[in-house]
Amino acid sequence: MDQSGTSALLQGAVQDIASDVVSALRGGDHVRMSGTRAVDDPEGQFALAAVRVVGADLLLPHVLFPTPPASDVLTVFRQTVEASPPRADAAPTVQWSHWAMRRTLLRLDAPLAGASAGDGDTEPDAAWLDAATWQVLTHQLAVLAPLAVPGEDSAAVRVARGRPVDLARGFVRAVRRRDWQQAAGAGRWLTLMEGVPDTLGLEAGLDFVELMGGKDPRVALQVQAARVMRAAGALV
Numbered sequence: 001m002d003q004s005g006t007s008a009l010l011q012g013a014v015q016d017i018a019s020d021v022v023s024a025l026r027g028g029d030h031v032r033m034s035g036t037r038a039v040d041d042p043e044g045q046f047a048l049a050a051v052r053v054v055g056a057d058l059l060l061p062h063v064l065f066p067t068p069p070a071s072d073v074l075t076v077f078r079q080t081v082e083a084s085p086p087r088a089d090a091a092p093t094v095q096w097s098h099w100a101m102r103r104t105l106l107r108l109d110a111p112l113a114g115a116s117a118g119d120g121d122t123e124p125d126a127a128w129l130d131a132a133t134w135q136v137l138t139h140q141l142a143v144l145a146p147l148a149v150p151g152e153d154s155a156a157v158r159v160a161r162g163r164p165v166d167l168a169r170g171f172v173r174a175v176r177r178r179d180w181q182q183a184a185g186a187g188r189w190l191t192l193m194e195g196v197p198d199t200l201g202l203e204a205g206l207d208f209v210e211l212m213g214g215k216d217p218r219v220a221l222q223v224q225a226a227r228v229m230r231a232a233g234a235l236v
Contacts, residue, residue, distance in 0.1 A: 009046050010046055010049055010053075013046045013047060013049070013050035014050045014053045014054060014218070015216075015217045015218070016033075016050070016217075017033060017050050017054050017058060018054060018057075018217035018218045018220070018221045019217040019220075020032050020033055021054070021057055021058060021060060021061060021217075021221050022217055022220045022221050022224050024061035025060065025061050025064070025221070025224045025225060025228055026224060028061070028065050028067075029061070030061070030062075030067060030069065030070050030073070031059070031061055031062070031069060031070070031073050032070065032073070033047070033058075033072070033073050033076065047076055048076065048080050048083060048084075051076055051077060051080040052080050052084055052097075054218075055097045055100060055101055055146045056097070056100040056101045056103070056104040056146035056147075056149075057145070057146045057221060057225070058073065058077055059074075059077060059104050060146070060149070060221075060225060063104060063107055063108065063149055064149075064150070064225075064228055064229070064232070066108075068108070069108065069110075074108075074110060077101070077104075077105070078105070078110075080101070081098070081101045081102060081105065081112060082112060084098070085098065086098045092124060092125065092126075092128050092129075092140075093140060093144060095124035096124050096126075096144050096156055097143075097144065097146065099123060099124055099154075100144070100146050100147050103152070123154055123155050123156075125155075126154075126155035126156050126158075126159055129141075129155075129156060129159040129160075130159055134163070134167070134169050134170055135170060135173065137159075137160075137163060137166055137167065137170060138167055138169075138170020138171065138173070138174065138182065138186050139170075139182060141160055141167065141170075141185065141186060141189050142174070142181065142182040142183075142184075142185030142186050142189075143185070144156060144185075145184075145185035145188050145189065145222055148160075148185075148188050148189045148192055148225075149192075149229075150192065150229060160189055160193065161193060161194075164190065164193045164194070164195040164197075165195070167186055167189055167190055167193070167196075168190060168196055168197055168200045168202075170182075170186050171183055171186040171187055171190060171200065171202075171205065172205075174186060175205060175208065178212070178213075180209050180212055180216065180219045181213065181216065181218055181219050181222070183205075183209045183213075184206070184209050184213065184218075184219045184221075184222035184223050184226075185222050187202060187205060187206045187209060187222065187223070187226050188222045188223075188225050188226040188229075190202055191206075191226040191229055191230045192229055203230070206227070209223060210223045
C-alpha cells in the first residue's frame with residue numbers, strides 16, 4: 001500500500017475512535033471503538049497508531065463519569081502505551097502525551113503490568129512552555145488537550161493555569177484563522193481555568209467552533225469534553 005493510502009487508513013481510524021469517544025461523552029456510555037480495524041490491517045496496527053494519536057482521550061469518558069472501560073478498549077490502550085515509549089530525544093508533546101496515557105491508567109486504577117507506584121509521577125520537562133509566546137503556547141496546549149482534565153496537576157497544567165489571557169488570545173486567533181481543532185483544544189483548557197476574560201464569550205465561541213468544525217470528530221471531541229466539564233463545574 002502506498003503512503004497516501006496508509007495515511008488515509010490511519011486518518012479514518014483516528015476519526016472512528018474520536019467519533020466513539022464523542023458518542024460516549026454525549027451518552028455517558030462506554031467507549032466501544034467500533035470500526036477501527038481496517039480490512040487491510042489484520043494485526044490491528046492502525047488501531048494502535050490511531051490510539052496513539054487520540055492519546056489519553058480514548059479513556060476520557062471513563063475518567064469523567066466515571067465508569068470502568070471495556071476490557072478490549074483497555075487492552076488496546078495498554079498495548080499502545082507499552083509499544084510506543086518515547087525516546088529521550090522525542091518532542092516534548094510526544095513525551096507529555098505518553099505521560100498522560102500512563103497517568104490515565106493510574107487514575108482508573110489500571111496501571112501497566114509490573115509498574116511501580118511512582119512510575120506515572122515522573123513528569124517530562126515543561127520549561128519549553130514557560131518561555132513560549134502566546135501563539136506557541138496555544139498551539140502546544142491544543143495538541144496536549146488530553147492533559148486538560150479535572151483535578152489533574154502537572155507542570156504543564158500549572159503553566160496553562162497561569163496564562164489564561166494568553167490562551168484566550170490564542171483561542172480568538174485560532175477561530176479567526178478557522179483552525180477549528182486548535183480552537184476547540186484551547187477552548188477545552190479555558191473551560192477549566194479561572195481568570196478567563198468575560199469578554200471572550202467562551203461558551204458562545206465553542207458553539208461557533210462546533211458549528212463550523214464539528215463535522216471533524218476530533219473537533220467535536222474537544223467541544224463535547226469542554227461541555228461535560230463545564231456542566232460539572234470542574235477546574236484544573
